[in-house]
Amino acid sequence: MKITRIEAIPYAIPYLKPLKFASGAVHVAEHILVRVHGEDGLYGEAEAPPRPFTYGETQAGIKAVIEGIFAPQITGLNVLEREKIQARINRTVGNPCAKGALDIALWDLAGKLLNQQATTLLGGYTDRLRVSHMIGFDDPAKMVDVAQSFVEQYGITTFKVKVGRTPFQLDVAVCRALRAHFGDKVDLYIDGNRGWSASDSARALRAMEDLDLLFAEELNPADDVMGRRWLVKQAKIPFFADESVSRPAEVVRELLDGSATAISIKTARTGFTQSQRVLFLSESLGVENYIGNQIDGQLGTMASLVFGSAYQATSGRAAELSNFLDMSDDLLTEPLQIAGGEMVIRPGAGLGVTVDEDKLSRYRLGR
Template sequence: MKITRVEAIPFAIPYRKPLKFASGEVHVAEHVLVRVHADNGVVGVAEAPPRPFTYGETQAGIIAVIDSLFAPQIVGLSLLERETVHARLARTVGNPTAKSAIDMAVWDALGRSLDVSVTELLGGYTDRMRVSHMLGFDEPSAMVAEAEKMRDTHGISTFKVKVGRRPVSLDTAVVRALREHFGDGVDLYIDGNRGWTAAESARAMREMADLDLLFAEELCPADDVLGRRWLVGQIGVPFIADESAVTPADVTREVLGGSATAISIKTARTGFTRSQRTHHLAEGLGLEVVMGNQIDGQLGSLCTVAFGSAYELTSRRPGELSNFLDMSDDLLTEPLRITGGELTVRPGAGLGAEIDPEKLRRYRQDH
């Protein structure tokens, strides 16, 4: 079960509508399909979604670092040597999405080789997760309509509302409109992507104090150390560290420093190996955990539900697993389906994902 080859294939699939939030907007999913080949004929797959405005990675950069640095370092290793793979990739600073896609493709290849699902390899707690849906910037009526469609079509009843615009009242009005329309029939939480100041965040939370929010995520920059601590100390809901707490060391710093009381785990940026470390740390610290979304396609969402289902802590809350619905198409032979507000792990070995060769030919960017 030795690694013989690593492929990084660029592809691009348009979104049905732009996804807008405080740190940028996305019109096309310009992602990278990563394939890890082994000498037993097995091929593991994963998806790398670059987010240049958050992590500094681009599609071209992911391909370059995999081809020139990462692939030569892991070819020849066994699929069982996951810690060695992790250590060799860690020699290079940054590039979290490129590293994570390789890591997850290795886990997929291992599961396929052993005829065991990745979820079972990781922990096997359950085979499904409840789903939360992310609502991007729009007018209140449009966001209410989208939430209603998600509830009626897919059974989703938890919504993450993107905030962080100025004036603050633009977003507090949206959240209020959602609560007034749905009443207690849905759960709501907000994500500012660091768009507000600490003072603006405090004002917004006061205006929404009666709306029964589950969480508040990254409302203001973590670099404003004193402001962030001041804010977290006064709001009445768990404060999620997302892009400010990517590594276990980041989590430790943010939580012990009083800048967060919950975390988001995104397999797209920490793979399965580092996500395990973060999960165990969060469990030890008694933190709330939400499985986040890096605007993943179907393959990335499959990775998220595979990891989130593996543990009691990560399956306790709905995971952000629905943004692939905003894409006009995808690469999987059998599309994912959210039913009754849940997404299930694919049956079969590894991730249970099969890439449609015709769709890959249609959307790949290197031919």
């Protein structure tokens, strides 16, 4: 089946409350719906969430690069010519979320063409993942209340705690409050979004040594090369690279430089094809992964679930699949569900979800 047309549709859905972290804050989901059309009326879909404070991409920029550069390069190719498609779009540097969404939409279309679930085409290891929830900045008592509500309503027992504020003692207090409230009934890990210096990160980790944290993520900038190596070398828990590994080559760099001991995979920035390469590289080196979240909507969240459930290596840890619950609405005809702390793959070809055209029309920007 040949690719006949590609759309990049901007839309905006407000969050129920701002999500705050060290590198910025998100008030509205200003995302792009990517549609790759094939012959016989079939099309695949994916979600591109711009994060200008992380990758430099904007909503307008993603639309422009997909429609103005990538679409002319790959229209007319067979949807299954994955390597040829990757070679053409990778002539353009950067633009990870634009490339990631385009790739996922192609996998969705391939699944529909072959009448197979995308997760089966990828690997088909399991049909579900445990869910981790990300808690944004607030005072300790409010962050404890948020976690308690997710335990009670959804059965979630793993939480990413956003840290990186100055002074760092406030974030230490949050982690202590969470551990004091839940005891050993929940798992906690921290994400600094590059907000601390290497020295403050080291002090914060020492201050939390008794809290049994699973791991730490991007506490200080990877560009602080010597400081990051110094910090990771002394860390007593795994140190995950996240925004510093937007492509496989950066994974190699971070691991060989001693700037990380484990790697976060986000399908929003590496799609399925490049995420496979990150995963297989990590497996061959004995490096752990987990499935992260780019504050995705439900379409992006399903992509994360589809990829993470496809492989044994990514199904061992809880995946970040719940932040769509912070949005005031979404685009899918059937909203995703979390029960007993898990999310389950949907039946149906491709990603197994359908966009509600009325909702897309309501939230669409421009025409």
